[in-house]
Amino acid sequence: MSQELDSLYQEIILDHYKNPLNKGLREPFEAEVHHVNPTCGDEVTLRVHLAGGVVDDVSYDSMGCSISQASASVLTDLVIGKPVDEAMQIHATFQELMQGRGNVEPDEDVLEDGIAFAGVAKFPARVKCALLSWMAFKDATAQTLAAADNKESTNG
Amino acid sequence: MDGLLPELEVIRKDFPILERELAGGMPLVYLDSANTSQKPQVVIDTMVDHLERHNANVARAMHQLGAESSEAFENARDKVAAFINAPTRDEIIFTKNASEALNLVANTLAWARGPLEIGEGDEVVITEMEHHSNIVPWQLLTERKGATLRWFGLTDDGQLDLSNIDSLITEKTKVVSLTWVSNMLGTINPVEAIARRAHEVGAIVVVDASQAVPQMAVDVQASGADLLAFTGHKVVGPTGIGVLWGRREILDQLPPFLGGGEMIETVAMERSTYAGIPHKFEAGTPPIVEAVGLGAAVDYLGHVGMDAIRAHEHAITAYALDGLATVPGLTVLGPIDASLRGGAISFEIDGVHPHDVAQVLDSRGVAVRAGHHCAKPAHKRFGVQASTRASSYLYTTPAEIDALVEGLEYTRSYFKLG
Numbered sequence: 001m002s003q004e005l006d007s008l009y010q011e012i013i014l015d016h017y018k019n020p021l022n023k024g025l026r027e028p029f030e031a032e033v034h035h036v037n038p039t040c041g042d043e044v045t046l047r048v049h050l051a052g053g054v055v056d057d058v059s060y061d062s063m064g065c066s067i068s069q070a071s072a073s074v075l076t077d078l079v080i081g082k083p084v085d086e087a088m089q090i091h092a093t094f095q096e097l098m099q100g101r102g103n104v105e106p107d108e109d110v111l112e113d114g115i116a117f118a119g120v121a122k123f124p125a126r127v128k129c130a131l132l133s134w135m136a137f138k139d140a141t142a143q144t145l146a147a148a149d150n151k152e153s154t155n156g
Numbered sequence: 157m158d159g160l161l162p163e164l165e166v167i168r169k170d171f172p173i174l175e176r177e178l179a180g181g182m183p184l185v186y187l188d189s190a191n192t193s194q195k196p197q198v199v200i201d202t203m204v205d206h207l208e209r210h211n212a213n214v215a216r217a218m219h220q221l222g223a224e225s226s227e228a229f230e231n232a233r234d235k236v237a238a239f240i241n242a243p244t245r246d247e248i249i250f251t252k253n254a255s256e257a258l259n260l261v262a263n264t265l266a267w268a269r270g271p272l273e274i275g276e277g278d279e280v281v282i283t284e285m286e287h288h289s290n291i292v293p294w295q296l297l298t299e300r301k302g303a304t305l306r307w308f309g310l311t312d313d314g315q316l317d318l319s320n321i322d323s324l325i326t327e328k329t330k331v332v333s334l335t336w337v338s339n340m341l342g343t344i345n346p347v348e349a350i351a352r353r354a355h356e357v358g359a360i361v362v363v364d365a366s367q368a369v370p371q372m373a374v375d376v377q378a379s380g381a382d383l384l385a386f387t388g389h390k391v392v393g394p395t396g397i398g399v400l401w402g403r404r405e406i407l408d409q410l411p412p413f414l415g416g417g418e419m420i421e422t423v424a425m426e427r428s429t430y431a432g433i434p435h436k437f438e439a440g441t442p443p444i445v446e447a448v449g450l451g452a453a454v455d456y457l458g459h460v461g462m463d464a465i466r467a468h469e470h471a472i473t474a475y476a477l478d479g480l481a482t483v484p485g486l487t488v489l490g491p492i493d494a495s496l497r498g499g500a501i502s503f504e505i506d507g508v509h510p511h512d513v514a515q516v517l518d519s520r521g522v523a524v525r526a527g528h529h530c531a532k533p534a535h536k537r538f539g540v541q542a543s544t545r546a547s548s549y550l551y552t553t554p555a556e557i558d559a560l561v562e563g564l565e566y567t568r569s570y571f572k573l574g
Contacts, residue, residue, distance in 0.1 A: 065510070
């Protein structure tokens with residue numbers, strides 16, 4: 001019983017929950033999104049700032065369970081400072097892990113602390129918690145890139 | 157402990173699922189009955205028997221099985237009518253669930269002409285402690301008709317703030333719709349007193365009795381309600397069946413809801429005329445076996461006795477409130493006096509999110525609900541985003557409450573709180 005629970009609540013997750021990284025909303029940003037999990041009410045407001053093809057900052061304000069909060073912290077730690085393409089690759093790898101029903105071997109080189117969420121994939125009800133901020137990041141990044149494209153085509 | 161059902165162990169044996177073992181050999185401690193109740197063997201058997209021996213469509217089939225099925229379905233209507241003391245069986249309308257019953261009322265009111273018609277300048281009054289299914293239909297109605305939605309606020313201890321009742325319910329009020337027992341705060345509301353004020357100004361009173369009918373003797377004639385909704389699956393019956401009771405003079409004035417078979421008197425290509433109540437509101441093949449199961453369910457509850465069930469719930473709730481008070485950092489949302497409330501107790505624990513509380517409890521076999529319980533405005537009123545809710549029923553034992561409290565202490569230690 002406790003073993004099952006420990007596979008969900010890895011020490012790394014509880015650490016990120018208690019001491020979240022990069023939390024708070026910051027300037028500058030190109031896109032801000034608000035995502036909610038309608039079944040439980042967890043919420044995240046997330047901003048993305050891209051500069052020169054790099055994820056310069058991801059800032060967020062969120063309310064929710066340990067899994068959703070720790071996941072936002074791990075997300076920002078992983079993607080800030082990375083080229084956008086690489087950040088989106090990390091996103092895809094994390095999403096694949098979460099939706100793998102516990103059958104996907106996590107890649108520590110790519111996901112670092114994110115591998116602690118491997119156990120969450122075995123709890124279908126909690127997968128949405130883990131993905132909340134990641135989906136918000138994907139959305140905000142896509143909006144930023146689309147706006148940049150528009151600007152370019154208008155200017156061009 | 158005073159008030160417990162005298163034959164609690166016998167009653168528990170009526171509910172086969174209570175024997176379930178969960179992962180890790182943990183016995184089930186089911187404290188989610190406000191979400192859905194468990195089913196006694198007699199309900200399961202009645203439904204199986206109907207499907208095995210009597211299955212046919214109702215009111216259409218001119219054969220023996222059709223007659224048996226129709227009789228079983230209509231008997232269920234009689235049983236439900238008796239259970240809530242409806243003056244006539246025709247005032248019992250079967251719906252899919254309580255949400256559909258409430259939506260039926262709000263939609264047909266939107267289409268009503270004459271005295272019940274709602275238009276610009278009219279008002280509908282609800283409360284801040286409603287389930288979303290008694291908020292959203294009224295938002296839709298008032299938006300569509302240019303009417304105004306108003307609501308009772310809540311006091312800090314989770315009761316309706318009635319201090320402004322006379323300025324809230326006025327000559328402009330056409331409908332007052334409220335829950336009898338809150339699914340989140342547990343509060344039992346003074347329906348009769350509010351109905352008296354509503355009737356003074358000529359408004360109709362709609363009562364969401366989804367949490368009341370399971371827990372206490374409900375007499376619709378004494379309640380003050382003009383229309384009252386509840387659902388089958390919370391009264392030890394199956395899912396897929398709900399009930400709308402309404403006073404005949406109101407139901408007769410409301411236009412049909414869904415069009416189709418069974419709800420008509422005669423149909424021509426140009427126009428149709430409609431059946432009388434209850435069939436006017438029961439288009440299409442109804443949930444037959446579900447109604448039959450509901451009939452067995454209310455028979456079962458009637459046999460145990462609703463006053464005895466209320467006394468049991470009161471005793472268990474008081475015991476649970478005492479137990480929860482011993483958990484450090486735990487705050488109960490809603491009245492802490494068991495006599496003011498039903499058996500659903502929502503709470504929060506400093507430093508642990510409700511989801512995480514429910515997850516740890518689940519690993520110990522204790523089933524509770526975590527989230528906003530479809531009552532987001534009530535949560536907002538108390539400055540919380542979500543809560544954990546434990547809810548008991550006639551089969552709940554004091555030992556199960558002990559398992560809850562021990563589980564909460566374990567949760568605190570698991571998350572390294574004090």
